[in-house]
Amino acid sequence: MVDRKRIVLQPEYMKNFHCIGPACEDSCCIGWRIDLDKQTYLKYKKINNLELKPIFEKAVNRKHNQKSDESYGKIKMESDGRCPFLDEKMLCKIHRNLGEEYLSDTCALYPRYLRKVDGKFERSATMSCPEIARLGLLNPDGIAFEHIEEDVDARIKLHSNFDTEGHLYINKPQRYFWDIRIFSLSLLQNRNYNLGERLIILGIVYEKIEALYLEERLNDLPLMLETMNSIIESGSFKEEIEKVPTNTQIQMRLAKEMTDKKVLQGVTSQRYLDCLKETLIGIRYIEGEQLENVLAKYDENYKEYLSPYLDDLTLELIQSFSKVVLHNNQYIQGIIKLLKDNGYDSLAYMTILVKN
Known part of the structure; x- marks a missing residue:
């Protein structure tokens, strides 16, 4: 049998990535929905493992409103957002009892994304994984890319296929x-x-x-x-x-509106909630406080605390924000609407919002 190979373009830090399991600050098995591809869903329904079968029967459900094989079923998360297959050591019971081949595409491939652009493979990773965020954001030399040759895995899931020469473009x-x-x-x-x-x-x-x-x-x-x-x-x-003015008041007001919108939807990531709580307390953005006092406290804290410790704080915030927000298309669309409703979707306002 001839070995099949493929060339993939990816960030250099990807070759150093591996899941750090229980040592991870934020489990990828807590806080979001887990879809099951059809093949995995059908395998789960046939499992007779004494420990796992009761969990499969209770927590693995069919998604009747979905016709695609990629999103055929789902795992019902517990009330605290944890995956029911997560054990006390923060390890996966399915992986422990049955092996990696029994993991769904969602679990086996995260945080990696594989795409095809003009017939060539590209791999990236989401910053919602703390280890990926650390490797990608804390490299003093920045992010570089490389081509690697690898065996063609039987489990290949393309997240997108983009042809720039297609007639649509x-x-x-x-x-x-x-x-x-x-x-x-x-x-x-x-x-x-x-x-x-x-x-x-x-x-x-x-x-x-x-x-x-x-x-x-x-x-x-x-x-x-x-x-x-x-x-x-x-x-x-x-x-x-x-020459572009810095307008902390607009930045603060919009950030607070976006935060309120997300909180009303419900957030299960404790790591993100901790970031949010510490930020609001730190700048005294509490009910009844005058905006002028909040802005003054923000400027003071920015100079005294944030600037010296920006790396670690930024890492935690970007990772938790990615997990809570970037995997939620409904929220992203809501933010776009919020910007348009406030008239902030012009280049002039966008410039004010990102300056400093």
């Missing part, structure tokens, strides 16, 4: 995906600008792309990117960005 910006991607990555890795400045410039460029599309001038897109890259390299953007 003939007259759309997706046709210039590679130009846009290379420009964006180069900008985001440019440490001559701080992160807020990089995001502002990226917003300016994306607005220009949208304008070219609306004006049916997409052929000018590569030249526009080349021009913008020259301006970035010259440092000319620095002076313009410095």
